[in-house]
Ligand SMILES: Nc1nc2c(c(=O)[nH]1)N[C@H]1C(S)=C(S)[C@@H](COP(=O)(O)OP(=O)(O)OC[C@H]3O[C@@H](n4cnc5c(N)ncnc54)[C@H](O)[C@@H]3O)O[C@H]1N2
């Protein structure tokens with residue numbers, strides 16, 4: 565059995581980065597920018613007023629000015645402003661030549677075209693210099709996951725289309741005679757496919773395009789048909805049928821179909837019967853069927869692979885550290901990803917760690933990581949975890 569780190573390395577070796585496509589900004593949020601883009605303009609493109617008021621050369625309380633014109637956002641005042649003169653100005657308008665500050669309208673009294681500065685005059689100057697936000701040539705470097713803030717910045721840079729990596733198409737193939745879809749009436753020995761939907765949600769969140777295949781039964785013909793339906797996917801994820809039982813046929817059928825297997829079995833808990841390889845040009849990851857095992861492997865392996873496919877750095881799931889709020893017993897020989905909750909007092913691993921318990925996973929916001937053979941730990945010990 566290989567370690568989690570070795571498995572991740574092998575998965576990255578199987579991972580292909582996807583081609584670049586241009587998408588309109590309206591569709592760019594969450595996508596990964598594929599190459600650096602540069603501003604082709606300064607923002608603001610002129611010195612701009614930050615307030616509604618009057619543009620003047622200088623002002624002290626008691627000064628009076630003649631209002632000689634108006635500057636609004638979108639239409640400047642033509643010509644300069646001189647001593648004793650003021651230009652009525654609004655937020656976002658170009659500051660007229662010669663003005664060095666804006667007196668906000670709350671700080672003046674107005675009578676016809678005369679204004680007088682009151683004693684309440686603030687420090688100003690309420691002018692945003694040209695290029696204060698960004699200048700021509702300033703770049704947004706890649707790769708980076710586009711956020712609403714970055715989308716707004718690209719729009720401001722006048723970049724209408726963003727070059728992004730294509731989203732991976734991921735086929736999800738669940739297998740088991742016992743499975744039915746949510747909403748169906750299960751037979752007495754049947755259960756509802758659950759991690760299938762959890763993986764779909766996780767993949768959507770990661771920026772992939774997941775596609776659910778029909779549930780495959782525990783026979784070779786059904787599995788073959790399902791694998792055929794996966795054609796065209798960049799990544800095929802199977803769920804279940806990965807272990808050593810008589811009905812665990814995923815490895816055999818994938819092998820018959822030409823899978824080039826990179827590894828099978830990882831020294832982790834849960835998730836031991838993980839497998840991966842290449843199948844007809846696609847990457848394949850076989851997840852164990854136990855609902856929590858599949859979800860944990862989703863966070864530990866599938867998420868880093870999807871990020872890598874999207875062109876982001878090849879890195880393990882980000883970890884953080886927290887002190888234990890309750891002691892932990894010694895760990896066994898496999899790296900353990902314990903379902904845990906973060907509290908103000910510290911992190912607490914659930915008492916129940918069976919890999920079938922989705923109710924426990926649902927109450928967890930962290931996978932607390934125990935190294936193989938980690939000794940018992942006391943309250944206060946710092947532990948690594950993956951936020952989920
Ligand atoms: N003799 C051994 N038995 C088992 C071993 C072992 O090493 N030796 N490993 C155990 C471990 S660890 C795991 S994990 C499971 C994984 O088995 P499979 O990947 O073959 O999964 P299945 O047997 O198909 O299912 C396990 C369990 O999960 C339920 N399941 C499956 N798919 C779904 C789904 N899409 N949604 C909800 N639930 C699902 C299935 O009904 C079973 O209850 O093997 C152990 N056995």
Ligand code: MOO
Pocket residue numbers: 832833834835836837852854857858919
């Ligand atoms: O590895 Mo299994 O995934 O422990 O339940």
